[in-house]
Amino acid sequence: EAQVTQNPRYLITVTGKKLTVTCSQNMNHEYMSWYRQDPGLGLRQIYYSMNVEATDKGDVPEGYKVSRKEKRNFPLILESPSPNQTSLYFCASSLSRAEREYFGPGTRLTVT
Amino acid sequence: QKEVEQDPGPLSVPEGAIVSLNCTYSNSAFQYFMWYRQYSRKGPELLMYTYSSGNKEDGRFTAQVDKSSKYISLFIRDSQPSDSATYLCAMRRTGFQKLVFGTGTRLLVSP
Numbered sequence: 746e747a748q749v750t751q752n753p754r755y756l757i758t759v760t761g762k763k764l765t766v767t768c769s770q771n772m773n774h775e776y777m778s779w780y781r782q783d784p785g786l787g788l789r790q791i792y793y794s795m796n797v798e799a800t801d802k803g804d805v806p807e808g809y810k811v812s813r814k815e816k817r818n819f820p821l822i823l824e825s826p827s828p829n830q831t832s833l834y835f836c837a838s839s840l841s842r843a844e845r846e847y848f849g850p851g852t853r854l855t856v857t
Numbered sequence: 858q859k860e861v862e863q864d865p866g867p868l869s870v871p872e873g874a875i876v877s878l879n880c881t882y883s884n885s886a887f888q889y890f891m892w893y894r895q896y897s898r899k900g901p902e903l904l905m906y907t908y909s910s911g912n913k914e915d916g917r918f919t920a921q922v923d924k925s926s927k928y929i930s931l932f933i934r935d936s937q938p939s940d941s942a943t944y945l946c947a948m949r950r951t952g953f954q955k956l957v958f959g960t961g962t963r964l965l966v967s968p
Contacts (some may be wrong), residue, residue, distance in 0.1 A: 749900075767871070776954055780920070785865070787960035788945065803955065835900050842954045845891070848900030 747772045749849035751836050758826055766821045766852050769834030776839045777819040778803070778846065779811065781832040788835065794819055795842075810820045826856040862886050863946055863959030872968050876933040880946035880959045883927065887948040887957075890922050892931045895943045895961065904932065904944075935965045 750769045766841060770777065778793040779801075794813040796833030808830055810822040811824055819838075833853050837846040863880045870876055878892075889908055893901035905920040908915045913920045920930040929948075933940055946959040 764871065778954075785960060787861075787863075788947075788956075788958040790955055792955055837900075839954075842952070843904055844904045848893075848902065850900050851898070 747847070749836055749838055749847050751834075751849040751852050754850065755853050757857065759857055761825050762828055764823050764826060764854075766823075766834060766836075766854070768817075768819045768821065769817050770836075770838040770847070770848065771836060772836060772840070773816065774838035774847075775798060775816070775838050776842060776844075776846075777813065778821070778837045779809070779821045780835045780837065781805065781830075782835060782851075783832050790820070810830075821835065826854075828856050830854065831856050858883060859947060861946060861959045864962055865960055867963040867965050870936055870964045872936060872966055873933075874876050874936050874939060874966070876940070876964060876966075878933075878935050878964070879945050879948075880929050880967040882929070882948060882957075883888055884948075884950070884957075886926065886950045887923070887953045888941050889949040890920070890929050890950075891947040891956070892918075892920055892956075893945040893947060894903065895945060897942075901945055922953050936964075938968050940964060941966050 779791040780788045792811040794800045836849040840844045892905040894906040895901040910924045917934045943961040945961045947956045
């Protein structure tokens with residue numbers, strides 16, 4: 746089944762404790778993105794990747810890192826999480842730049 | 858001012874009603890327009906994808922784009938309780954990967 750998977754689905758952590766949210770797609774897509782979704786602000790892009798070893802900042806990259814060492818994986822790294830990073834995070838992938846994006850199921854992160 | 862504006866709702870309708878969901882935008886460079894449906898605790902799923910102006914129909918769903926007014930709509934005919942979800946509009950410029958989303962409209966269809 747074609748899909749985007751994320752892990753973990755739910756995470757509660759404390760300020761400053763490094764964490765990684767994994768994202769994997771099995772559709773051989775070139776483009777992958779990370780979004781965060783907050784009430785009243787909608788979905789905002791954090792980072793995106795055009796292909797392996799090619800990443801760029803989205804609208805809200807501060808406090809986040811990404812890497813794309815393999816085509817199928819695009820982890821999101823929070824080196825020192827803070828409470829304002831409490832949010833619902835989505836990974837997405839698409840075949841190419843203008844194609845539809847497929848979204849993962851989401852990761853709900855709470856930073857206390 | 859946000860690039861894309863969308864009424865958050867909730868919009869409550871009885872089963873069988875025709876639903877109209879709308880977004881306005883400010884950037885005339887947007888050329889690709891999408892509607893996503895998001896159920897609670899799920900990721901958004903693409904419903905409709907249109908390029909430039911005009912209408913597109915798919916079953917009970919019709920997407921309209923009016924670029925002169927910078928206004929897009931999604932119509933749902935014969936609405937069902939299973940249509941209860943949040944509907945997100947999104948748009949993109951030609952040559953750019955980034956999607957700009959509206960904040961979503963929550964729709965409730967009662968039996």
